[in-house]
Amino acid sequence: MVFGGTEQMPPLDDSKVEELEEIARRVRVHVVKSTHEAGSGHPGGSLSATDILTALYFEIMDHRPEEPEWPKRDRLALSKGHAAPALYGVLAEAGYFPVEELMTLRQLGSRLQGHPHVRTTPGVDASTGSLGQGLSIAAGMALSAKLDRESYQVFAICGDGEMQSGQIWEAAMFSSHNKLDNLTVFLDRNMLQIDGSTEEVSSIEPIISKWNSFGWHVLEIEGHDMSQIYDAVEKSKEVHGQPTIIIAHTIKGKGVPFMEGSLAFHGKAANDEELEKALEALGEKDEDLEGGE
Amino acid sequence: MTVWEMAKQRDAYGEALVELGRERDDIVVLGADLAGSCRLKKFGDEFPERMFNVGIAEQNMTGVAAGLALSDKTVFSSTFAVFATGRAYDQIRQSIAYPKLDVKIVSTHAGITVGGDGASHQMLEDIALMRVLPNVKVVAPADFHESRKATFAIAEEEGPFYMRMGRSSVPIITEEDDPFEIGTATKVKEGDDVTLIGTGIMVSRCLKAAEILDKQHDIGARVLNMSTIKPLDEDKIVESAKETGGIVTAEEHVVSQGMGSGIAQVLSESNYHVPMKRVGIPNVFGESGGSEELMEKYGLTAEHIVESAHDVLERR
Numbered sequence: 117m118v119f120g121g122t123e124q125m126p127p128l129d130d131s132k133v134e135e136l137e138e139i140a141r142r143v144r145v146h147v148v149k150s151t152h153e154a155g156s157g158h159p160g161g162s163l164s165a166t167d168i169l170t171a172l173y174f175e176i177m178d179h180r181p182e183e184p185e186w187p188k189r190d191r192l193a194l195s196k197g198h199a200a201p202a203l204y205g206v207l208a209e210a211g212y213f214p215v216e217e218l219m220t221l222r223q224l225g226s227r228l229q230g231h232p233h234v235r236t237t238p239g240v241d242a243s244t245g246s247l248g249q250g251l252s253i254a255a256g257m258a259l260s261a262k263l264d265r266e267s268y269q270v271f272a273i274c275g276d277g278e279m280q281s282g283q284i285w286e287a288a289m290f291s292s293h294n295k296l297d298n299l300t301v302f303l304d305r306n307m308l309q310i311d312g313s314t315e316e317v318s319s320i321e322p323i324i325s326k327w328n329s330f331g332w333h334v335l336e337i338e339g340h341d342m343s344q345i346y347d348a349v350e351k352s353k354e355v356h357g358q359p360t361i362i363i364a365h366t367i368k369g370k371g372v373p374f375m376e377g378s379l380a381f382h383g384k385a386a387n388d389e390e391l392e393k394a395l396e397a398l399g400e401k402d403e404d405l406e407g408g409e
Numbered sequence: 410m411t412v413w414e415m416a417k418q419r420d421a422y423g424e425a426l427v428e429l430g431r432e433r434d435d436i437v438v439l440g441a442d443l444a445g446s447c448r449l450k451k452f453g454d455e456f457p458e459r460m461f462n463v464g465i466a467e468q469n470m471t472g473v474a475a476g477l478a479l480s481d482k483t484v485f486s487s488t489f490a491v492f493a494t495g496r497a498y499d500q501i502r503q504s505i506a507y508p509k510l511d512v513k514i515v516s517t518h519a520g521i522t523v524g525g526d527g528a529s530h531q532m533l534e535d536i537a538l539m540r541v542l543p544n545v546k547v548v549a550p551a552d553f554h555e556s557r558k559a560t561f562a563i564a565e566e567e568g569p570f571y572m573r574m575g576r577s578s579v580p581i582i583t584e585e586d587d588p589f590e591i592g593t594a595t596k597v598k599e600g601d602d603v604t605l606i607g608t609g610i611m612v613s614r615c616l617k618a619a620e621i622l623d624k625q626h627d628i629g630a631r632v633l634n635m636s637t638i639k640p641l642d643e644d645k646i647v648e649s650a651k652e653t654g655g656i657v658t659a660e661e662h663v664v665s666q667g668m669g670s671g672i673a674q675v676l677s678e679s680n681y682h683v684p685m686k687r688v689g690i691p692n693v694f695g696e697s698g699g700s701e702e703l704m705e706k707y708g709l710t711a712e713h714i715v716e717s718a719h720d721v722l723e724r725r
Binding site for chain 1 (some may be wrong): 437456461463464467468469471472473474475476477478479480481482486499502503504507508509629
């Protein structure tokens with residue numbers, strides 16, 4: 117069931133995996149610290165998408181932090197815009213803006229809005245936040261690449277609750293109809309939405325056959341495994357005439373034990389005590405903490 | 410009474426799109442199963458690679474338009490006014506207006522003159538919905554020639570636009586070589602006793618009303634064509650209030666939060682608090698009927714404008 121890579125390309129070597137995991141660890145620290153500082157935000161869904169975002173920006177995507185609007189760059193629409201803290205953490209680590217700026221998240225005058233905004237934050241490719249819309253935007257970008265005969269890839273990350281939105285399926289039909297094989301979507305399948313389990317609120321299963329029947333190439337991976345994330349994207353690039361969706365099984369709040377699988381931290385930041393526990397779990401040393409702010 | 414030649418605004422739009430397509434290869438056109446009605450097919454025939462029919466999926470169309478614009482395209486996204494603005498309001502707000510993208514939402518079949526389709530298809534609230542959105546400019550051309558010129562003008566100016574046109578043939582009241590500028594109201598008739606401000610297809614009715622006022626009542630009515638509803642030409646509004654002392658507005662839209670409301674807001678913050686009357690549809694849904702029957706029933710004829718002008722003059 118789990119996709120295991122292909123023969124053709126070399127898989128990520130162990131040192132690369134370790135490097136990516138260390139970056140993802142730092143991004144998780146940014147997520148909990150920046151939302152704690154803001155006093156609000158969505159740590160749960162940010163942490164579930166952190167490994168995917170890290171693999172994308174540090175191994176998979178072709179982009180230039182020193183030239184955010186480089187026309188040939190690969191693009192990402194974070195359709196689950198509430199995972200902005202993870203995107204910002206990754207962009208800061210990649211050098212789009214200073215890491216210290218992360219602590220301005222959600223504050224008046226900050227470039228880091230509560231949800232991603234293409235006009236304020238270097239490296240953000242689409243304004244998202246109203247769920248269900250990012251996939252259409254990504255499809256438009258992918259279509260534009262086709263029109264211009266450009267080879268850039270377009271990525272989108274959707275939440276699983278988002279699958280309940282009608283526009284997702286409009287975009288799904290459109291993308292396969294127009295053979296957007298330069299579009300690769302991650303479904304961050306962490307099983308939870310703000311009101312409870314996706315299957316209790318409004319079931320999205322069987323999600324694989326849904327996407328198959330909409331004409332998509334479907335892959336399934338463990339969404340916290342760097343090698344699987346990388347391999348799945350490589351595999352998606354070999355598919356012609358079809359967009360790909362990678363169903364990434366993830367854990368909401370991944371990396372912070374008391375947030376893992378917890379509904380409470382969907383839309384709530386850690387308090388002081390919880391922050392301390394979270395940073396400890398993430399292996400963040402005290403001196404780093406004091407150095408923050 | 411002046412008799413004008415009639416033509417459909419959307420025919421002009423369709424022709425202008427083709428010309429734009431020839432001039433610029435960054436023009437992309439989107440339709441939602443109403444490509445024929447919206448006159449997108451000529452563009453599609455000539456530039457099949459730059460025309461996409463998304464099917465009955467206006468929300469996706471709006472998002473795809475955003476994605477294309479984020480990749481340096483100028484996008485024309487067209488369907489009936491009711492779907493273009495109502496069905497996809499949140500998508501326009503979040504995906505286009507907020508990031509200020511170069512998308513032109515151009516609707517046809519706005520207003521009650523849609524006729525037989527009835528209330529479900531008679532969009533009477535689109536001006537209100539679009540003019541309240543930050544970053545979005547709103548244009549309502551008066552006739553065939555203006556529809557053509559407005560299409561070029563909104564393509565030329567970067568940023569989100571909403572342009573509304575009707576279904577029916579309407580009088581051609583402007584000349585082919587009249588200037589057209591976004592944000593500028595044009596004085597289409599001189600007059601000093603009262604000002605009639607029309608937008609879209611109501612400009613011709615204002616002109617007709619002015620003729621009646623002149624011939625039957627010896628009242629000199631000035632007529633302004635407010636082809637841009639946002640931003641409003643505040644200078645011309647205030648100047649006309651000052652010079653004529655009374656304002657009548659006319660629009661094929663509910664009077665609540667339409668062009669007339671915008672003009673009332675301008676005047677209330679000016680030094681010229683002149684009597685004013687808004688001609689338009691009360692805050693109700695339409696119904697099936699012939700276009701002219703509906704215009705009569707819902708108070709949108711030249712005679713209604715004349716009546717409102719008298720009301721304004723009496724209150725002065």
